Amino acid sequence: xxxxxxxxxxxxxxxxxxxxxxxxxxxxxxxxxxxxxxxxxxxxxxxxxxxxxxxxxxxxxxxxxxxxxxxxxxxxxxxxxxxxxxxxxxxxxxxxxxxxxxxxxxxxxxxxxxxxxxxxxxxxxxxxxxxxxxxxxxxxxxxxxxxxxxxxxxxxxxxxxxxxxxxxxxxxxxxxxxxxxxxxxxxxxxxxxxxxxxxxxxxxxxxxxxxxxxxxxxxxxxxxxxxxxxxxxxxxxxxxxxxxxxxxxxxxxxxxxxxxxxxxxxxxxxxxxxxxxxxxxxxxxxxxxxxxxxxxxxxxxxxxxxx
Numbered sequence: 001x002x003x004x005x006x007x008x009x010x011x012x013x014x015x016x017x018x019x020x021x022x023x024x025x026x027x028x029x030x031x032x033x034x035x036x037x038x039x040x041x042x043x044x045x046x047x048x049x050x051x052x053x054x055x056x057x058x059x060x061x062x063x064x065x066x067x068x069x070x071x072x073x074x075x076x077x078x079x080x081x082x083x084x085x086x087x088x089x090x091x092x093x094x095x096x097x098x099x100x101x102x103x104x105x106x107x108x109x110x111x112x113x114x115x116x117x118x119x120x121x122x123x124x125x126x127x128x129x130x131x132x133x134x135x136x137x138x139x140x141x142x143x144x145x146x147x148x149x150x151x152x153x154x155x156x157x158x159x160x161x162x163x164x165x166x167x168x169x170x171x172x173x174x175x176x177x178x179x180x181x182x183x184x185x186x187x188x189x190x191x192x193x194x195x196x197x198x199x200x201x202x203x204x205x206x207x208x209x210x211x212x213x214x215x216x217x218x219x220x221x222x223x224x225x226x227x228x229x230x231x232x233x234x235x236x237x238x239x240x241x242x243x244x245x246x247x248x249x250x251x252x253x254x255x256x257x258x259x260x261x262x263x264x265x266x267x268x269x270x271x272x273x274x275x276x277x278x279x280x281x282x283x284x285x286x287x288x289x290x291x292x293x294x295x296x297x298x299x300x301x302x303x304x305x306x307x
Contacts, residue, residue: 023294024242025101026251027069027081027287034058036066037081039101040284041297045244050281053304055101060094060109061085068124068187068238070288072136075129079290080169082125082138085109091116093125093140095169101296102303112164112175116144120156124238124286128190130165130220137220139163139178141186141205148180151206159184159205163221179224181215187286190220191241191248199268200224201239201250210234212252214268231263231271238286249274253286260284 026040026048036057040048058066063086071081078097081104085094092111098104113119125140141159150158163178179185179200187203196218204213211230217223235256242249247266254261260280263271 021293021295023292023297025071025290025292025296026240026284027071027290028284029066029069029083029287030283030285033065033067033285034063037069037083038284039300040281040287041300043294043297045242045249045289046278048278048280048284050284051300051304055300055304056081056096056104056107058083058085058094059107062089063087066094068126068286070124070126071290072127072129072288073290073292074136075131075134080127080136082110082127084123084125086121088121090122091119093122097169100299102299110169110172112138112140112162112172113142115175116142118146119144123159124187126187126189126288128220131192132195133165135165135167136169137163137165137190139188139190141188143184149182151183153184153205153207157184157205159186161185161188161202179215179222181224181227183209187237187239189239189241189288192220193268201241202227203237203239204230205237208234210236212236212239212250216268228269231265232261236261240287240289242289242291249278251278251280251289 024042024045028038036054039051042048058064067084069083080097083094091113095110096104096107120143123141128137143159145155160180161178165173184205186205189201191199198217200215211234212232213228215224215227236252236254238253240251250263261275262278264274265271
């Protein structure tokens, strides 16, 4: 009888695993970032494989690059993508959308800093879907020389975070300051833990810091408080966060080591480096992890598999 129960339980576990539709995509680019959008895929959020093709070539912006691609899937199933379109000189960022990740809309340049004529750059736009207000929040880092006090950074490298909101990617709210922690900040990511409980994972871009920290708020647009000490080494950036069961994994680019590292946390207070337990292909750069149904990975592999 016990043997029969054991066999039944094993079969149920196999059935449940096979019915699990969740997988993960990790948007990516390769240096020098002029080729376009790449993606990694994973079935467990830890072991990643490269789709190994360019899915979308950049066409907008002064330099026409595609850095820091951030993607989110909306409640209607549409994937929305934003990216850094130039190192300097752009007052906005690139945007495109897709239903299947194979066919993409025409690219648009979304201008967000045109009222601040001395803006140096618009870096690493990051998408977040606010399920409470049922709208998208886009945050990014910009430097406006002379606007904020700085440390030992050049005035042209003294960034703060800004944001806009949209429901349809056609009309956008007025650009507002998102976060001024009193230091240069870039590469921020909004994480929802629960209702009225949000975490901001960010890069402190000051010298000698250049590492990743967290801050906390009751809303996805702040005010953000209690910024933590760094939980990464210096020379780290581009965090992306995914929840796996009862813990969060924070992936980040350790650019001096030329690898991706990962820290695990259950409370965003205590962190453990688990880089040895994950696998990220070489060449992968700053992107966003998106939970998806497995069918999207099947479609990508079917359409872009190497002969």
